[in-house]
Amino acid sequence: MPKSRSRRKATSSKPVRRSPLPPRRPDLLLRDARQLTGLADPLMAEIWASSWLGQAWVTAELSEREAEHRLCTEVTGRACTMPTPHGLAAIAALARVAPATDVTMLAETIDILVETQPLPPWYTAASAGTEWTATSAWRAVDVWDSEQVLLVDYDGPHPHTLMAQVLKPGGLMIGKIAILDPGAAAQWDQRHESDEVPMPINQAPVAEVLADLADALRTTDITWPRNDDEDFVDNRALAWSRCRDHLPVWPKRDSLPEAERHRLIQEFTTANHLDDDVSRSLAELFLDYGEGYMISGPLAWSPAEVMLLLTDWLPRKAVLDADQRAALPDVLRRWVAYALGRRGVDARWITPVVDAVDAHLPAFRQVFDDGTSWGPAKQIAAALTDRGIDLTDRQAVDDAIRSLNAERLARRLLP
16 A cells, blocks of 8 residues: 655654753753852852852853843843742842842842742841941052052951952953952961062052942953953952942043153153153153053053053054164163152162063064054054155145045055
8 A cells, every 4th residue: 555645754763852952041040049048148148149140241242231130130030930939039149239220120029029938048128238337448559559459348247358459551450359358458468478569558448449449340341351250250240239339430531741741751861861862752652651551650660561562552553763663672671760760669679670671572573563463543654654754744644644545545446
């Protein structure tokens, strides 16, 4: 009997089994939240929630601006759809460290779930985090003012110290955040090795230190690629919850008055017997870099700042003639020694900054001539220089740029 045309051909192979989709982050979070129901320590609940929010933040795409909000929204939806004690505990933990825009939503969800689910032992009816009292704050600053460590002592159910490492070379950025045992500031000097760069610690007003922390968090958040240090990611949301109310307005950076620039360059060239145009032009460049990129001021040089100048800023921004390139190493060594001496840095800690010049010169020479690393302004300046244009002649530069643009447009229109 012939087989029906509608019947599928027999086969000996087994049906393909599709791999199950990986669980979504909200589902994983709610599974992990079971550990919260037995905790009695609110600080541990905050650290748990901060870690989950940190993972949402650090793994988000560049264009994703509300990864934490999306996580809070999805977890809230899951917890309300299927109420459980650990779902309520997750919402309560998130409410303590979540972005300010999500706190009201989370608090309202707690009010709904508490009607049918028990609250975790660590939960208090007061506003999230109000049981923590900042009792003192400290700043430790290295001799070059290129790195700070901020410490804030908290009293409450679990006394502790919030620590943040703030780095300045290349732009204000937090390296690490950690939760330490109370009294970390008192042990600072004992923990700092004698051969390390000096980093004296001083007490400061709590509000000022929290404002410093908020300012550094803000700039770290908008820096790409994101800081994926585990300690930073895990404690970032917790730190924001402690300092968000102290976030200052964006600071203004005032340029050096022209008279002050002239005085500094004159003082430098006279003290170093460098009364020539090449040395003056290089000193101008060093001041330009210092004003535009050095957070602590144009004279606050450190080994890291020397590295960034030689391997990044000069190759991207500067056009140097043969005389300037030949004089650069010696003039830069003298400039950083002059600048740090003027800031009162001990000679022992000026030496590593001077030595950094020689350490990074090979990389400078390699990158400086690589046209692919040049910024647009330097590319144009180099093209004009090749044409013999005097870059100090404004009219000649304007005319040459118009001609250059016309040539580029013509090339683009050619078949």
